[in-house]
Amino acid sequence: MTTILRPEDYGATLGIADSTEAFRRLFAEIAKRSRRDPGGDRLQAPVVIELSGQYTVSGTISFAAASRTQGITVRGAGKRTSEIVMTGGAPLFTNPDTAMGVRFYDCSFRSTNPKASFLYSTSTGGAQDWGFNNVEWRGRWSYGIGLDGPPEDSNCNSEWFFNNCHVGGSYEKAWLWSGMTPTIKQQDQFLNFSLRDCKVEFEYGDALRFDRGGSIVVSGGSWIIKGVRSDGGPSRFFNFPAAPSPHADSVQSLLVEGVRFEPRKPMNLVIESDWKGQITFLNCLDDAWAYQPQSAADDYAPHRYTNPGGVRYTGCQLTGRHRVTQTAPPSRQAIVYDQCARTVGSRRTKAAFLDLQGAYASSIRISHRDDRDGIT
Template sequence: MLDDDIVNVKNYGAVGDGIHDDTAAVKSAMAAVLASPTNTITTNRVLTKSLYFPPGTYVLTEPDALLGTPALAAGAQWGSNLVHGLEIFGAGERSSLIVFSSDATASTDPRANNLITAANRLRSAKIHDLGFHSTNPNQSLAYLWCSAANDGTYPAYGSGAQNRIEWRNLRITGNWLRGWGFDGDTNANLNSEQLFDWVYVEGVNWGDAGVRSGFAPYPAQQAQFLNYAFRDCEFEWNSGTMLDFAMGGSINIHGGSWILCDTTQTTTSTMIKLGKNNIADGSWRFLAQGVRFEVRSQHHRVIDCGWVTGNVTFESCSDTALAYQVVSNKNTANSFPAFGNASPRTHSYDWTTWGTGPIVRYLDCQLMGYHQVTTNAAMGPVGKIIYDGCSLATEPQATFLRSTQATAPSLFQNNGLVAAT
């Protein structure tokens, strides 16, 4: 990248010493980036400059300080706000730190208190090599809204779509309401193709969720928020839900470590929450491959799934990181000193809402604690849990899968119990 292609925030007055308020300087620098489109490739706006944060600590004190969405004139459409190719980057996730430090109070409006608010405007964007720290638990990192034909929910945003956004090599610290929120109305379409690559979450308490896809009143079109990829991420957070997908979605997790760290919790924190809303087929697919999950409390869950149909697959994953402590100290079938002398319920499936559930597969996984299936008497033909080639670290098969029915809809094959010592 040539120097002429870069807008350096320090050239617009940012100090980056962690003391001065750099909000005005950063907003001016971003305005220069957004004023640099060329229309030689397409009729839409294609940016020719990128926003750069050199090493330093930049304090931003206003919502939308990094990026906002201006209100459109009456009758205007998304093209006047849309930008292709926005890039915001730093010198590294520990070298260039953005501190979000507003005086925001709690709000039920998801558009409020975000560092980035993007409505119907971002395509092929990249945000990378930066650290983000929040000093206020009412703040969120990013909120993305879309509507292909605005139904009047947020008419000032017009209509459009946004997709193909990379969040890469980021470090997230502090206390946040949420990290990323994906929302839309009854005409929502393309809040899709989101890549989280080498994202490090360290010691965060999520008030809502790390990533939330789908907001009330949950219009069916939010099920079109598809293709979310998490690649080699290191999520080590204290409390709250990491992923909350209320409306289905095509979700892929490849590699990395997911660790819930707070051992003193008295309420449940869940790594992956898949909601119970009844939506169209084709939007229900979850895949985790080669992921290391670690729960450290009786109140921690790897997954809480209420999906009606579709597929949930864990392949070559492990949630037994603390099993060496549990197994070596285990005296009876359900004695777990590291978890309050009770076997932890690590995976939950609730199929009572619609009487059906997805096909769930565990292939070549190492699993500890027990799994719970909640069904009802009207259980339909869809829904089964299959364990193939798995190691059950702490529970024999007879007590590993527990169901509200006498016999859970399941299949065990080629599995083994790692004996206690």
């Protein structure tokens, strides 16, 4: 039988009063109520945390348990109707390799402290399968969700999904930051992230940053970067930096379908990638700068790749230039534009659209198929 727990029953109050200790008592109660799953090797925590209004906390709340535990649900009455406000400079939640199968529904999380983060999750196999439905993040954050793991074994932190969520606010690093310690090769195994029909409209930062590998599927939604970083540097929807050691071949995959991107400012990017796996955009648009003349956007290159493997754009409407930097001889490389078009007439030639750089620029393999602008 599922048990409903309310923060008010543990001393929380609605409004600006600090309810950190009340939430800690609530989560300690969940750990006490956990019981052995008769069909497996985990604990069950058939508990629903019901958020009725707005709560303020200043410290970390932990999903710690005696053993790996599955079944916790956090449910609100609607975005901003049910909200937790973080005022401290630490992670709001931590998951020390124990909580699995966690679900969030119909609630918001807001930070007033730019040093705060929403969740820091470490894993050696006990942190996985988290899902968010109609959840919102807003305010000022260092990062949103951070996925990490100790050196000995950092598997899992996998199977994450986000449905109809809203990513607002600002992020000094990223909203979803996977592979926080990229010297650990096992963090290539943080896999299977799905975002469906999300409203990703934030001020600055990176939306998704994967310092190691990842298998990511994005479908539908509106993605906008509204402002600029204070240092003038780029914000990105997808940031896949070079890892300090080679990735595994099977874990560098991004599929994006039916998304309209608005980087808005010329320094902001749709993607900056050093991955050598497969990156695919299907029926996407990035036409926020389409109204600008070529002279105002000569350096506008919102898609940037360094030593890529497989890159494909199918049925996309594109703005600006695409920059590909090749610093090593290409290996197993194919970049394909299939039935694509460009929004600025002066970019409708291969020379004007492609910005090829690096010592091996002449060796980059690029093909255009059934191009709507006649590029061959």
